[in-house]
Amino acid sequence: MNLPILSIILLAPLLAMALILFVKEENSRLIKSIALIGSGISFLGSIYLVLAYDYHSAEFRWVEQWFEVPGWGIQFILGVDGLSIPLVLLTSIIIFSGVLVSQNLKFRVKEFFALLLLLVAGAYGVLLVLDLFFFFLFYELAVIPMFLLVNIWGTGNKTYAANKLTLYLLAGSGLVLFGFFILYFVSGLNTFNLKDMLELASFSPGMQKGLFILFLIGFGTLSATWPFHTWSPDGYASAPTAASMLHAAVLKTLGAYGILRVAVALFPEGAHYWQWLMLSFGVINILYAALCVIVQKDLKYIVGYSCVSHMGIVMLGIGTLTQAGLNGAMFQMFSHGIMTALLFASVGYIYEAKKTRNLDDLKGLFKEMPKASTFFILAGLTCLGLPGLSGFVAEFLVIYATFSVSYVFGSLALLGLVLSAIYILRILKSSFWGVPSDKSTAPVGVDHNWKTALPQYILFSFLLLLGICPMILIQFISQTSIVLLRGY
Amino acid sequence: MWFYSVETFLVLASLFFFSWSLRKEVHLTLFHKLVGWAGFLVLLSALFSFDFRGVFFQEVYVMDGFSQLMKVILVLGYFITLFLAQEVKDVDGKHQPEFYLFLTTSTLGMVVLVSAKDLITLYTALELASYSLYLLIPMRSNGKGSAEASIKYILIGIAASGIMVYGFSLLFGLTQTTYLNEIAAQLPLLYQMPIFWVAFFFSLAGFFFKLSFFPFHAWTPDVYEAGNTQVIGFISTVSKIAGLSVLIRFMLLAGETAHVLDDVWVAIAIATMTIGNLSALIQKDLKRLLAYSSIAQAGYLLVGVLCISEKGISGAIYYAAAYLVMNLTAFFIISQLSKNGNNVPTSAVKGLFKRSPLLALTLLISFFALAGIPPLAGFTGKWFIFSAAVNSGYNVLALVAIFNSIISLYYYLMVVKDAYSDEGIEAGGLEPIRLKPAYQIYCYLSIAVLVVTGFFPHLFMSLTKQSIAVFF
């Protein structure tokens, strides 16, 4: 029975959202359970995808076409391959744990879960759809709910952060939109279908260079490449936990996914021409953001900047244009997503317990709530690139690939490892070890019981699993990266 | 065939309203029910006459695919305005019948305008439509504001139509004919004569005024701010689309030769969009904000039309239909927000989600659609228009249009933010808005329409493609 698995994954959150709109605000338990069921279904769907995918062939699987708009070359066509399946799994893990983390939300539960599910539906759409029109439709659909989420449930100067985040990302997507039109016009195939373009289209070198840089900047703004990254720390500092979890983990990866799927796959000469730019963006991202973290005082800003620094590793990995580099980049997308989600979940938990995120007045957290702080410490160690956790594998592969391309960039990227060690350990020193400060506002017994810690257990188990035997994920990706690089 | 056509039904409706206006006292509630049904009947006739074809009155009046489609869109706008204007608060009782009378005559004028193929019919239909609108503005009983708006509206209107007529006379002199298709046929050999450009551009003045393009856009903010909300909804959508359809007809007739005016059209489109979007950023009054936003939307429509390709024009028609629904819903929300018909500052939207969740959701959907956010019809329309522009080679124009729609995001999103956030309002400050069941149905319908046509555009696109297929 070939039941349309992809449309089930895509429609589950949307149906859940529609259902939630009709539930009254009072019974928030029902709303939360609907959200959980919706994200649960897509979680099962993505697990089925992971199990049932045979990673020897790299072409698109479970392809479904619903309808098409005649004359405009637009059609609603779904399909997945080795690159998008891990990311679909990542999205479902994050949304599932995001919904779990916000179980104790009291304030306007209905709209929160509706917007969260809309956001994740957008993310699923981008990963599953193979048509540029619907790719862009879901790409923007994944950005807009963030505006309302930050504005209504956010903290700090949330209006400024929400505006900056949304307008910045949509400006970036404006470039991508323009790029899609040029692509449609230049490819001469009169279709927006990415699958056909990947197989048939061929572009002139000059056009490839121009379009590549256009997509690099367009998608780069979403994956927080260096000069276009300022929206992400402010945005995440003001966003509610589940929203920043989803945005940092999933949407940033969508940016990198876009670069891989559209830019690197279609424009080999363009990629070679701009390789130096991608490498420098990656390295600057790693070092610059890591340096910025060292002086931060607010936990969420720290996680925001460290997220930018880790996206630099992804950009560096893509920039090397070697199989190891792409494997490393895709692995980093997955592991970075889960790690940042875990970091945000623990920071969110600490914030709820201690009502403050400033490092100076958080003292001795390890003594006060050992379980919650162990999760933060473990996530910090992944961020640090400790072997045995997934962060290390990605960093190793990417730095190996960079060394095989150029020693200068490789050694600069190596420095990033020390910097990440410095800022993580400084946080542990200043607010986790030591004696709890007397004015600790948290009531006793604030630590996790197994129910509140369930999302963090799920997230950390993936980090550990991938750290110990990374071949599970690498075999998915290596086939696709060979195909992606066939033009090089 | 003539009996069932839209024109007859509109004349009957205006006679019906005219008879009501002669009565001494008007039994308002009964009257308002009838208004709804009258509008519905006219809509039915438009739908029924959708596949009428034919040329009447010595090729002066043509009914082809394009005109019938545009008539359906115009009458849809007319019906929605009537349906939503059931209790017009700021027009006192005894003027109510005249209010609907002039709405109907204006729609009649526009319907005739769409089918006109000759300068005389064009001019008369245009004047009929404009004069009924000039009279609707002063009906609003808020004193200075509506008086000033009406005088501005009529002065600029008269000036534009005067220049247009002078243009027509020169055109008539040059081409010795008043039939549009013959004028279009002689276009290539007219380009050498400088006087032709004066004639051509002057005769476009009337439509620039109607569409509020760049040189003739100045009246829009003032009139929109002071006019009655339902009328302004009508003017911003139906009369703009009528002007657009004349422009499209002329582009279709001129065909390739119209490309000679390209850089003028591009300049006007960019100017209209940019001025509309930039001035809207700082507006405090909701209707004035929507005025500037409608100027910007006209700019996007022009981008579609000036490509003069099958894609461009069908995209423009799709976007016009979507724009009609979005704008009417937005003005409907303003009319619900304003207590007794007076103006609504943007801060009045605060906490709307508490006062009425359905209205807040409609506001969200309509403003997101206006901003061009997926998966709504606004986004799909913009996608068609911009991709057509890039296809016809206007890359710079498409880029400017994309970044204009990003600038426009700011003011749309701020309104939605206010609707969904409730800082600064003390707990008891919000009294809930009760929506009549008819209006609730309208809200659900408009949300459904915007989302469905946004995600599944092919339903409507096949219609537009047939309607203009005959010209390419």
Added chain:
Amino acid sequence: MSHLALLNISVFSNFVAFLLITFFLKKKEQRFLAAKVAITLSGLGALVSCVLLFQRFHLDIALTASVTWLKWNTGELLIGYYLDKVSLMMLTTVCVISFMVQMYSFWYMKDDAGIRRYYGTITFFSWAMIFFVVSIDLFGSYIFWELLGLASYLLIGFWHEKPEPRRAAIKAFIMTRFGDLGLLAAVILLLVKLKTVAIPVLITAAGTLLSPQEVFWIVVLLFLGVMGKSAQFPLHSWLPDAMEGPTPVSALIHSATMVAAGVYLLVRLFPLIAFSESAMTYILCIGALTSLIAAVMALTEKDMKRILAYSTVSQLGFMVMAIGAGAWQGGFFHLLTHAFFKSMLFLLAGYFIHMAHHSNDIFSMAKVSYGTKSKLMVALLWVGSLALCGLFPLSGFLSKETIFGSLMEGHHYGVYGVALLISFLTAYYTTRMAFIVSRNGEVVDAQENSLPLYMKISVSFLGLMTLIGFWIFLPALTEFFHLHSEWHAEQWVNFFITTIGVVLAIGVSYFYFGRKQATSEKGWVSFIPGLSGLIENKFFVDHFWKWVVDKGVYRFSRMSFWTDVHIINVIVDQVGLTAIRCGKKAAALQMGQVQQYIITAVVVSLFVVIYLIFGK
């Protein structure tokens, strides 16, 4: 039981203990049970490794078992075992010492609340060290190299309530981490060039495949990692501060296992290193420099644990120097013997500190009388110290003699002279410590000194190993370490020179500290101008690193955050604000005058018409 099964047991026994402690024995009252479980399992591991040693020592072929951990088109990484003679001996030493230390620390940590966390981390550390020793792939050793760094960070910062251990822990981690970059770079370069980093391949084929230029750079980078972990000259300042941690931790980590990991790696990859002469001389100089500086710093130190820490740094420098000069067998032999007597000395230090009411100062230890000091401990102290000086019958002498012998054969007379000076200084400060600590002071406090039996066993076992352990195994070791069973002329000359040096040093230190009425603290150092000042601020190494971190890292981070806030953010905000400003101007165009509107309209139309007339 096949050798592979035995190896699995010895490697994973500590890991099983770690899992049991962290996941199953979580309750407060189970903390002593956790300790006992850890000790029994590590004891089992030690026993199995000894059995393995006896069974496999005479075999020449190496036991290899590996699984592909990560594979892509241009490279492959393995995880598994490569057990040849060198790693077998190291494995047994590490297992035995970690067992002894865990047994001892049960006594030392009995009254500490965090004993469960202590044993969890120390078993984790032992597992990581053991797996590092036997790992087949340089990448695998890098993985456990990092895990060692983490475990040492957790153990140094064990008492994280106090600020000093927290600072020492972070310093240790960052410095070793900086060193690890070098190792990672070396691993990556090898992987790029050879597509695999399996040690059997590196030892046999690597030298031929790579150009001398590349070998030099790879070895230098590798040595950067070794400098970080084994505290060589520029990166050594974390080790003395690491004494903030519990003493058994220093006994295990900062004397026998972790710091020895770097030297072990050099020994392991010696065939590759031997290919580039310039790298060997580089290693030699760094080793000699470290050894000299550490020895000088230990001369006037008052804190017993710091003396031992400096002596460890100095002895490591000594081994690295020996390897640099080509005498890798001597270096490795010294590594093994040093592991035993240095960990014993640290355990004794733990005892003396415990007995002197937790003060590390040797002069306060001196005040305690023999009534409370246990005779056995003082005797063992003397055994360890003399072994450290390298006096005749003890194991220290055997390994140092091999090093001096091979230096003599290799005609490295300069290095021989430096080695002599180092052994003179070592003998001096060690016996200085021994004399002071073993004075019979007059303070007698009521604390009875009944030490538990298992504590005595653990310390005296290490004492036995230093006294006679290596003599028993000497016949088996001779051919591996090229010892000369019968001595010719040079051996006797070499013997006399070294012994005279040591005895002279002991005499000098007896003169200053051993005699009853000796009161001086600094000994002859106070006569040399400026030396004590130099020692006070640790040869300005700490100041240098402080300057680097403050001026380098913090300044750059402030700068980059400043650019982030003041340049990029300002540009982004300005873009938004200019849009709003243009909005104000555009809105201002609407002056409200109707005729103004019409005038603009007409004027614009005229311009367009004129443009059309003349433009076309």
Added chain:
Amino acid sequence: MINDITPYLILSAALFCIGLYGLLARRSLIGILIATELILNAANINFLTFSRFMDVDKAVGQIFTLFVIALAAAEVAVGLSIVLVVYRNFNTINVEKMDHLKG
């Protein structure tokens, strides 16, 4: 002179310019309405001249003029009623006073 077309065109162009000037310069609303009438009549003159001199169906020009005259009348009716409304509210017909709606 009578049979030549140019004087008529010049007259109509002059009339058009005067009307336009009146529209833009006059203060009083009534004056502006009169000016628009001038513009429309300029168009009428044009139509009649072309239908007289060009070999075109004579009726078309004249029909167009009739339409323009009729619509001009309607225009003035509507215009004056709005001027009345304005006068009642502003009790002035000076067009410069009516600038409350701006920005």
